[in-house]
Amino acid sequence: MVTVAGMLVPAGAALHGQTPLHPLDQLSAREHWAIYDALQSSGKLDSTFRLLYEGLKEPVKSEVLAWRPGQPLKREALVHLTQGKFGYEAVVDITGKNVVSWTQLPGKQYMTSGPESRAADALAMKDPRVKEALRKRGVTDFTHVGCSPANNGYFDLPEERNARVLHLSCGDDRNRISGYGESFDGLVIVVDLTNEKVLRVLDVGGARSGLPDGHSPEEIGATRAPVNPVEMVQPKGATYTLNGHEVEWQNWKFHFRMDMRRGLVVSRVRYVDGGKERSVMYQGSLSELFVPYMDAADPWNYQGYFDLGTYPFAFGGIASSLEPGVECPRYATYFHSYVVTEKGAPRERQRTACLFERNTGDVAWRHTRAGGGVNEARPRTDLVLRMYMNAGNYDYLFDWVLQQDGSITVNLGATGMDQVKAASGTPKDNDYGRIIANKLVGVNHSHFFSFRLDMDVDGTQNSLLVDKLQTTTLPKDNPRRSIWTVNTLTAQTEKDGMRMSAMNAPEVWRIVNPAVMNPFGWPVGYEIEGHGAMSLMSPDDYMRKRAGFVDHTLWTTPYAPAELYASGDYPTNSVAGDGLTRWTSANRAIANTDVVTWLTLGFHHVPRPEDWPVMPVAWHSFAIKPVGFFGRSPSIDLPR
Ligand SMILES: [Cu+2]
Structure with a gap:
């Protein structure tokens, strides 16, 4: 219950x-x-x-x-x-x-949609050069052949200005059961949808991969023996209480909603400490997801996806329906939400979020008492708020995990299908990826998530403190030559607030309230702990400039209600420099003000055969962790 x-x-x-x-x-x-x-x-x-x-x-x-x-x-x-x-x-x-x-919208483009994709396909398939290119590849039945603008990209070429220009590639869904149909590499159709014409057809020829392996039961074949059921059950019912979309659990209070572009938006996160409600975070959500591909040939060089800015409508909202007992525990509470059709009619998306308590057999803390033999340990229970995102070939899992130790961990799992192209059978196949399945090359790429975290630690007026861990050399009379010490800076402006993850120059990023001291006389705070891969694209790469948020691991800006999306409101076919790059060019003051932090969580992906036909979930995470917010461990009072 x-x-x-x-x-x-x-x-x-x-x-x-x-x-x-x-x-x-x-x-x-x-x-x-x-x-x-x-x-x-x-x-x-x-x-x-x-x-x-x-x-x-x-x-x-x-x-x-x-x-x-x-x-x-x-x-x-x-x-x-x-x-x-x-x-x-x-x-x-x-x-x-x-x-x-x-x-x-002057000079701005907009999200893509099914109707737009169909219009582009119709233009391409009407062009005799396209049919000719397909015939050259041995295609005679066009019934299931389609060309789609899967390569949304923009380089500010004269032909792309003031027009909706899309780069299309074509594939054949004949014989497809699951996964991809066969795609035809070496064929690119550049379409100007605004003026309804094909600008050019680029055909450099290409090997055929045949139909890629899929993942339907028929294609997978025999399955192994199942494990005996392992079930989480909660016989006395849930410990959390709900009032609409407000949740209370184990000292935590928060609100959440589903947005068709941002997905889960978690707001008003508070912790009840000694009977007093204390603010931790005003709001946290995904703000953009950018996936650039690393193949130099057209149309692959156009592939840099802004999933949140471009595809929410085409995906029917980024959150997909969760299957009880498979994607969330059976006992979870499920939440529906709505998206709209192109003509504005609401459509219910069922079970786009779920909420549940989870005890995986881990401990919150443990210690062996002096003398040994007696352990003090406490079981750990988490509260999980979950969304699974449907992003075309990819799927991403997002868990906001509220913990009894005052931390929030966000786990994101990447699964789904790699983007692939037909192998040519020459050494060139290794230039931009690897062969990962029969006649298929998985193309190298990166994933960069931007999370917008509007921290409000014990109130809205906060500062970013940067604890730099630095080598300090010691005088000759000390047997040690060096130790590391912590040098703390207060970020005064947005430039100070731009931080980079580096294993050899570690930093702790704390959002503190300079006006509220903890019992030990230093400001209460929460750490943003998240370190991931950074962009390897050169700073003058136009694609990188359109996704400027990848330039830093952490950004800190003053609260501005209109600043929600790290690459701007309209990143589809966008001109470089919008979003965080533009806002922070003013180098606004951020000390002791209402600050918003933006965390870039990235990883590079060199595909492997084990990714095919569907990738096992690859997990990455970040945490929001109290640092001097409490006077002692908040989980010390957990009962045995
Ligand atoms: Cu990937």
Whole structure:
């Protein structure tokens, strides 16, 4: 059983998007229709409109912090759409069913969509040069052949300015059961969708891979003997309580919602310490995911995906449905959410998030008492809030794990399918990747996640302290030649707040409240602990410049409600320099102010045969960890 708004509901229950109770609640189905009504009655729409994104436009922080249960809610939505050949952004007052603002996007492009992909495919398949190139490859049945703009990219070439230019590659789904159909390498169709023409067809010939192996039961073949069931059960029901999307568990309190672009948005994270509610983080969520490929040939050199900025509509929202008992424990609580169709009708996505307690047999802490023989140890239980992201060929798993020791760990798992191309059978196959399956080369690439973490440690006015671990040489009379010492700097401006992960120059990044001292006389704080791979692209690589957030592991900016996406609001086919790069060029002051941190978590991927046909989950993580926030270990009071 789970306590929801004071009522007991069965474990494993799925909760529908309800009438909003909290200013940060996700949009309900009724609200999506109110947005539609407002847009229709505004007189702005014509019959060509296509919605790409609808999400809550949050009230500013001060309003949310001042809000108390029962008070009226300010409900606004942010809408992205296309109409005719242009992109638009609208803000809608949901309660008043009124369009507050309507802006055409000058020089900005927008998310991709199924209809756009089909329009590009139709243009390509109508071109006799494309059919000819396919025939040359021995294709005679075009029924299942399609060309898609899987290579969204932009280099600011004259032909790309002021037009929607897409680089298409083609494949054949004939005989496909799961996984990919056969793709035809060496064929690129450059399409100008704005002017509805094929700019050029590039055909350098190419080997054929045949149909890649898939992962349906029929294709996998015999399975091994199963393990005996290992089940987590919670016979007395959940310990957490729910009020709409507000959660309380083991001193933690927080709110969450699902957004079709950002996925899980975790807000108002507080810890009850000695009966007092203390703020830890105002909000945390994914802000962008950038995956650049490392193959120099067109169209592979166009492949740098901004998954959050480009694909949420095409994916039907980034969160996919979770299967009870497989993707979350059976006893978890499941949450539904809504996305919209291109014409603005809400569609329920079932079980896009789940919440559950987990005890994996680990301890929270242990020690053997003096003399040995007697152990003091405490079992550890975590609270997990989970989303699985569907990103085309890739899948990413995201767990926000709240711990009894006052930490939050975010685990992200990468799984799904590698991007592959047909092997040529020559040594060139090793230039940009490796052969990982029959006649298939897995192409090298990197994954860079940007998490926006608006820390509010014991209040909004915070600073970033950088503890630099440095070698200190010692005088001759000391038998040691050197030790390391900690040199702490307060970041004064955004430039100081740009930090790089380096194993040979380690740093601890603490967000502190300079006005609140812990019992030992230093400021209360939380550490952002996350170190990953950094970009190897050269600084003048245009693709890197479009994803400027990869330049630093940590960024720190003053809170600005409009700054949500690390590569800007519109990274699809974007001109370089938007997002963090642009905002921080002002080098704003960040000491003792309301700061937001942005963590880049990256990893490089050199594909291997074991990734095929579906990659085993590869985990990466970061943590938000108390440093001097508490006067002693917060988990010391766990019962035996
Ligand atoms: Cu990868």
